[in-house]
Amino acid sequence: MPGGMELKNDVFVSSVCALCGACLDWCPYIANIEDHLVMRFDCYVADGRCYSVCPRTFTDWQAISDRYLPDTPKNIEIGPYYKVYKVKASQGINGQQDGGTVSNLVKTVMEDELAETVLLTGTDDHITPEPFLVENPGDIEKAAGSRFLASPGLRKIIEAQEKKVQKLAVVGRPCQIQALRKLGYNQSNEKPPMEVISIGLFCMWSLGWDFKEYLAKEFPGEKVLRMGIPQHGFVVTTDKGEHNLPLDEVKRYIKPGCSYCLDMTSELADISVGAFEAEEGWNTVIVRSQKGQELFSKAVDKGYLICEDYPEDELNRLKGASIGKKNRNLENIQAAFDKGVKPFIDLNSEMYVKVKKMAEGMVK
Amino acid sequence: MEWMITADEPGKTYLMQGNEAVARGALEAGIRFAAAYPGSPSSEILTMLGHVADKMEMYAEWSTNETCALEACLGASFARVRSLCVMKQNGLLVVGDALHSASLSGVKGGLVMIVADDPSAHSSTNEFDSRHQAKSAALPMLEPANIQEAKDMVKWGYELSEQLQQLVMVRTVTRINHGRSTVTLGQMLAEKPNPVTIGEWDRMVAINWFKDAQIAKLDQAQEIFEESPFNWYKGPEAPEIIIITCGTGWLYSSEAVEALGLNEKVGILKIGTTYPLPEKFIVKHLLNTNKVLVVEEVDPFLEQNIAGIIAYHPELNIELLGRCGQKTLPRNGELNPDIVRNILASLTGKVFTGPEVAVIPPEEATPLPARELTFCAGCPHRASFFLLKQTLRIHEGQGVVMGDIGCYTMGGQRAGHYLYNFLCCMGGGINAAEGMGQLTRFGFKQPVLALAGDSTFFHSCIPGLVNAKYHDSNMLFVVLDNSATAMTGFQPHPGIGLTAMGKAAEPISIQKVAEAIGCQVTVADPFDISGTTEIVYKLLKQPGLKVLILKQECATLAVRKRKKPRVWVDQDLCRGDECGCGRFCSRIWGCPGNIWDYEAGRAKIDEVVCVGCGVCASLCPAGAIKIEGGGADE
Numbered sequence: 001m002p003g004g005m006e007l008k009n010d011v012f013v014s015s016v017c018a019l020c021g022a023c024l025d026w027c028p029y030i031a032n033i034e035d036h037l038v039m040r041f042d043c044y045v046a047d048g049r050c051y052s053v054c055p056r057t058f059t060d061w062q063a064i065s066d067r068y069l070p071d072t073p074k075n076i077e078i079g080p081y082y083k084v085y086k087v088k089a090s091q092g093i094n095g096q097q098d099g100g101t102v103s104n105l106v107k108t109v110m111e112d113e114l115a116e117t118v119l120l121t122g123t124d125d126h127i128t129p130e131p132f133l134v135e136n137p138g139d140i141e142k143a144a145g146s147r148f149l150a151s152p153g154l155r156k157i158i159e160a161q162e163k164k165v166q167k168l169a170v171v172g173r174p175c176q177i178q179a180l181r182k183l184g185y186n187q188s189n190e191k192p193p194m195e196v197i198s199i200g201l202f203c204m205w206s207l208g209w210d211f212k213e214y215l216a217k218e219f220p221g222e223k224v225l226r227m228g229i230p231q232h233g234f235v236v237t238t239d240k241g242e243h244n245l246p247l248d249e250v251k252r253y254i255k256p257g258c259s260y261c262l263d264m265t266s267e268l269a270d271i272s273v274g275a276f277e278a279e280e281g282w283n284t285v286i287v288r289s290q291k292g293q294e295l296f297s298k299a300v301d302k303g304y305l306i307c308e309d310y311p312e313d314e315l316n317r318l319k320g321a322s323i324g325k326k327n328r329n330l331e332n333i334q335a336a337f338d339k340g341v342k343p344f345i346d347l348n349s350e351m352y353v354k355v356k357k358m359a360e361g362m363v364k
Numbered sequence: 365m366e367w368m369i370t371a372d373e374p375g376k377t378y379l380m381q382g383n384e385a386v387a388r389g390a391l392e393a394g395i396r397f398a399a400a401y402p403g404s405p406s407s408e409i410l411t412m413l414g415h416v417a418d419k420m421e422m423y424a425e426w427s428t429n430e431t432c433a434l435e436a437c438l439g440a441s442f443a444r445v446r447s448l449c450v451m452k453q454n455g456l457l458v459v460g461d462a463l464h465s466a467s468l469s470g471v472k473g474g475l476v477m478i479v480a481d482d483p484s485a486h487s488s489t490n491e492f493d494s495r496h497q498a499k500s501a502a503l504p505m506l507e508p509a510n511i512q513e514a515k516d517m518v519k520w521g522y523e524l525s526e527q528l529q530q531l532v533m534v535r536t537v538t539r540i541n542h543g544r545s546t547v548t549l550g551q552m553l554a555e556k557p558n559p560v561t562i563g564e565w566d567r568m569v570a571i572n573w574f575k576d577a578q579i580a581k582l583d584q585a586q587e588i589f590e591e592s593p594f595n596w597y598k599g600p601e602a603p604e605i606i607i608i609t610c611g612t613g614w615l616y617s618s619e620a621v622e623a624l625g626l627n628e629k630v631g632i633l634k635i636g637t638t639y640p641l642p643e644k645f646i647v648k649h650l651l652n653t654n655k656v657l658v659v660e661e662v663d664p665f666l667e668q669n670i671a672g673i674i675a676y677h678p679e680l681n682i683e684l685l686g687r688c689g690q691k692t693l694p695r696n697g698e699l700n701p702d703i704v705r706n707i708l709a710s711l712t713g714k715v716f717t718g719p720e721v722a723v724i725p726p727e728e729a730t731p732l733p734a735r736e737l738t739f740c741a742g743c744p745h746r747a748s749f750f751l752l753k754q755t756l757r758i759h760e761g762q763g764v765v766m767g768d769i770g771c772y773t774m775g776g777q778r779a780g781h782y783l784y785n786f787l788c789c790m791g792g793g794i795n796a797a798e799g800m801g802q803l804t805r806f807g808f809k810q811p812v813l814a815l816a817g818d819s820t821f822f823h824s825c826i827p828g829l830v831n832a833k834y835h836d837s838n839m840l841f842v843v844l845d846n847s848a849t850a851m852t853g854f855q856p857h858p859g860i861g862l863t864a865m866g867k868a869a870e871p872i873s874i875q876k877v878a879e880a881i882g883c884q885v886t887v888a889d890p891f892d893i894s895g896t897t898e899i900v901y902k903l904l905k906q907p908g909l910k911v912l913i914l915k916q917e918c919a920t921l922a923v924r925k926r927k928k929p930r931v932w933v934d935q936d937l938c939r940g941d942e943c944g945c946g947r948f949c950s951r952i953w954g955c956p957g958n959i960w961d962y963e964a965g966r967a968k969i970d971e972v973v974c975v976g977c978g979v980c981a982s983l984c985p986a987g988a989i990k991i992e993g994g995g996a997d998e
Contacts, residue, residue: 003943026944026985028944028948028952028984028985029946038758040753041952048943
């Protein structure tokens with residue numbers, strides 16, 4: 001397995017880094033401020049943990065999926081799943097983005113001791129993401145709401161290890177769930193052993209931190225309270241009111257590494273949560289593992305979550321969106337590989353060939 | 365040693381360092397004023413004079429820069445007191461304007477300038493021959509060939525200076541300044557002159573009206589030099605070769621002639637008054653030979669002036685050899701007895717048969733590990749360079765760094781992660797950064813940084829800072845404030861609060877100076893690596909001029925004031941060569957206190973070298989470096 005200098009070359013210099021944060025905090029060579037993640041000094045360790053956990057170094061995702069979700073029915077569009085639900089919280093939570101589902105799942109995790117510690121991403125200013133470990137259900141609210149800026153939150157795994165956490169729950173973006181699985185897959189001997197339950201988020205892309213400067217310039221003196229993407233464009237709510245930003249304008253700030261992501265719905269998570277596009281105030285939940293099912297059932301049984309059957313046409317729409325992302329980014333990946341970026345997936349594998357065919361079929 | 369330079373024991377012989385001999389010569393001449401800016405190899409002179417100043421009823425100061433020093437001496441000279449100005453070769457260029465002007469106005473009280481050259485740049489950024497400046501400024505110049513001469517020439521320099529009413533330059537080289545030899549003391553001047561009243565119509569002004577007088581002084585100096593006891597010839601009447609030499613070249617040449625048994629064939633013409641040359645004296649000897657080898661340090665200054673004499677004297681028939689022409693001697697770099705002996709052997713066909721210096725055969729020699737220049741253990745510069753390098757990398761904007769002159773010049777090498785892109789002279793960094801920072805108007809996007817130490821800040825950065833502020837350059841000026849002129853041996857500067865004479869003074873705050881200029885100033889601790897990294901990162905993103913003072917006392921000074929904590933490695937926690945470390949402390953951080961325990965395969969602290977700054981503990985990814993005890997005021 002290669003080491004840090006290969007990671008620097010293959011991932012950082014090639015601008016394919018997803019900013020998941022899995023390589024941080026163990027290593028004294030890799031440093032981060034805001035969305036800059038670099039090798040601050042040259043490392044010559046030949047066999048690096050960093051390279052082995054990175055979601056942008058070569059990975060057989062099918063094998064990892066088979067390891068962690070062996071019994072789950074496979075699906076090429078949105079990954080392995082048992083069932084998709086339309087869900088919302090029975091009681092609203094301060095700052096919730098859509099249906100408040102994630103906050104209630106986390107609350108259930110802690111109350112029912114499915115994990116003692118949860119990795120969440122909060123914010124102090126409604127813009128800047130700040131990953132943190134939660135040991136107290138009262139702190140969950142601090143993480144309510146979506147973060148749009150990329151944040152290397154998976155770095156906190158090291159803190160959890162140092163704290164000798166036995167059971168950890170992770171709420172993360174698809175790249176972070178990928179890294180989390182890769183970490184377990186490649187580093188199964190890593191001490192101390194930690195049992196992990198993962199709550200994956202839907203994600204189309206993350207923004208670079210220069211978006212903050214853009215907002216400051218667009219709305220000088222205003223305090224951002226909330227950001228979201230409802231049906232039309234990108235909406236920023238500030239203390240002075242609501243502003244619509246053209247989505248194309250916002251998309252200029254997408255992190256380059258996000259254009260190589262094939263996962264919209266956190267396909268390797270135990271349970272995935274995203275928006276329900278057809279109706280405001282609801283979430284989409286994809287249950288993918290026994291563990292995920294157990295957590296979801298508990299949250300519903302406790303009365304925290306209200307769940308409905310998922311409309312068939314909405315499921316098709318969701319799958320279409322997911323395939324759309326996969327197809328677009330497969331093209332970006334192909335172009336990057338053509339330009340000399342070190343291949344991090346086998347584009348000829350069955351899974352990706354199928355995606356291509358499906359996408360072609362959708363266009364037809 | 366100070367008792368030696370002040371001893372009233374004429375005729376007594378002591379073992380003295382060249383710089384002591386210089387100070388002694390000046391004291392024998394009854395100087396009442398001395399000013400200098402530190403620079404190797406000259407720094408000891410003013411340090412010693414400062415220590416004895418009260419006792420010797422004189423004043424001594426470490427001036428803010430060399431120009432301040434020379435012009436201060438001119439002021440003293442105007443009041444008819446004798447003064448000594450000391451600097452190294454780079455400093456002479458700093459005073460270039462003052463030097464060329466002062467040689468027009470001349471002096472009243474004797475003024476001798478010591479300019480110490482550093483052949484091969486042992487402790488300089490560049491090798492430079494000061495003698496060109498004496499010629500350019502039309503100043504008489506003396507070059508001692510040994511330590512006794514260093515004392516005697518300085519003393520006589522005052523007589524010459526007052527006779528000519530002109531500055532006199534004494535040019536030394538490292539081997540004279542830092543060499544040691546016996547020196548016989550002379551008489552101290554019985555009564556030191558007190559300053560005189562400056563009359564309404566007394567003048568000392570530098571204007572071109574005095575050009576003729578300046579030239580006349582030079583001609584007069586030449587006449588005096590024709591008879592000078594500092595010039596002599598030793599050798600046969602009709603030598604095959606005459607070696608014309610000055611300074612330490614005389615020592616090397618004498619040794620070479622002796623070693624090769626060439627006393628009957630080769631003569632040595634030793635010149636102590638190297639500008640203007642005693643032409644008649646030289647021609648008289650050159651008529652006796654057809655071959656001349658010139659042996660001197662740094663540039664072919666003497667050689668080319670000899671060539672000039674030959675050109676004006678058709679009666680001479682000379683093949684001239686030296687660093688120029690056929691390049692008989694190396695074109696640059698310091699000479700030594702072996703080089704001169706080998707050249708002389710090849711010129712005369714003589715084979716050296718004497719005993720060689722004992723040399724260990726290579727197969728028996730233990731190879732010395734290659735050692736590079738680095739910062740001392742606990743040096744705050746190491747932390748500053750570490751955090752600046754990492755911040756520039758994290759920022760990903762390819763920041764350009766302009767360096768400057770001081771201990772921190774080493775930051776351009778591995779000790780500072782090769783941080784510098786640019787290095788010129790003292791005060792050069794901030795001005796280069798100002799210029800590059802103006803290019804943002806043409807789309808230049810890289811952040812521009814300039815670095816300077818605290819002593820350098822006072823020496824030559826203030827005009828640059830005014831310039832950068834007034835023209836609002838996009839740059840970050842970083843002052844590495846270690847509260848010391850550490851490179852040259854801890855001479856006090858205006859920020860310290862102490863004078864050369866050991867008196868307390870009100871320190872001048874760099875922060876307040878910068879703020880008075882109108883700069884936005886941030887002060888941070890370089891030992892707080894992560895906190896200060898965040899600060900630098902934010903400053904890099906701001907447009908306009910920013911000043912950052914990285915303040916932490918030089919470890920060599922700090923360790924004398926505090927009880928040293930014990931820093932040690934818990935080797936059970938240390939990751940050593942493994943992933944997640946890779947010897948980060950000893951390999952990347954690179955403090956001489958962080959060493960590698962080869963037996964254990966783990967890191968270790970050299971507790972003798974460590975000064976207990978504890979920065980490595982904050983960098984250890986495994987928390988294996990522990991700090992115990994320590995505190996203020998031992």
